[in-house]
Amino acid sequence: MYWTEFLTVALVHLLAVASPGPDFAVVVRESVTRGQRSGTWMAMGVGSGILVHVGYSLLGIGLIVSQSIVLFNLFKWLAAGYLFWLGFQALRAKPMPAAASVVDGEAMEPRSARRAFTVGFITNGLNPKATLFFLSLFTVVIDPHTPLAVQAGYGVYLAFATALWFSVVAWLFSRARVRAGFARMGHWFDRVTGVVLVGLGIRLAASELT
Incomplete structure (x- = not known):
């Protein structure tokens, strides 16, 4: 009965999640x-962050946030600040020591599972664009009469x-x-990533509630 709606939700989500x-x-x-x-644990954190957006969308809190400029801006600045922090951490990356081994691809020590999961969770959970995406999904794509x-x-x-x-x-x-390829220019990769994250933070900070 709900397969058509589900497939629509799945397609919209696929297009959204595939966007960098x-x-x-x-x-x-x-x-x-x-x-x-570490990457997989961070992926799990990102996936779990989705449940935060789903939860408040089901409760209707997302609608309140989307209609309140004060709440939206508070949420937006928290997220932008977090992206700035991640970006500046990446920009501070230094070249690997010449003796560092790249045979096994170990450029850095893995984070603890908890730390990697937390970074992924916060990155997704504090994304106000996700707030508006899920609000749209649960109000436009999904029928309000769906159980x-x-x-x-x-x-x-x-x-x-x-x-x-x-x-x-x-x-x-x-x-x-x-x-191994990235290890030879890893600090530059980190710095490019840092620029991207800071740029995303600036774009987010400059965004307005529509």
Whole structure:
């Protein structure tokens, strides 16, 4: 009965998640510099962050935030500040020591699973663009008469699909050949990523509620 709606939700989400943004930038950087394990845990954090957006969309809080300039701006500046922090951390990257081994692709020590998960979770959870995306999804694409349990099921799928997508990204960018190539210019890759994150932060800070 709800297959058509579900497939529409899945397609819209696929197009959105495949678009490069803060989530993509941090997962790629983590996977290249610290390996698949750290990248995968960060992907899981990003996927879990989706549940935050789903939760307040189901509760109607997203509508309140989207209609309140004060709340939206508060949320926006928190997110922009976090992106600035991530970006400046990346910009401070230094060249690897000449003795650093790239045979096994180990450019840096992996983060703890908890730390990697937390960074991914916060990066996605503090994204106000995701707030507006999920608000649109749950008010325009999903019929308001769809049972809450079914809508929650959609949310679980979206979280799982997001985590799976970024786990694939982590796997791709943690391959030995890719990491060995990046290891030779890793600090420049970090700095480019830092510029991207700071740029995203500036763009977010300059955005307005529409």
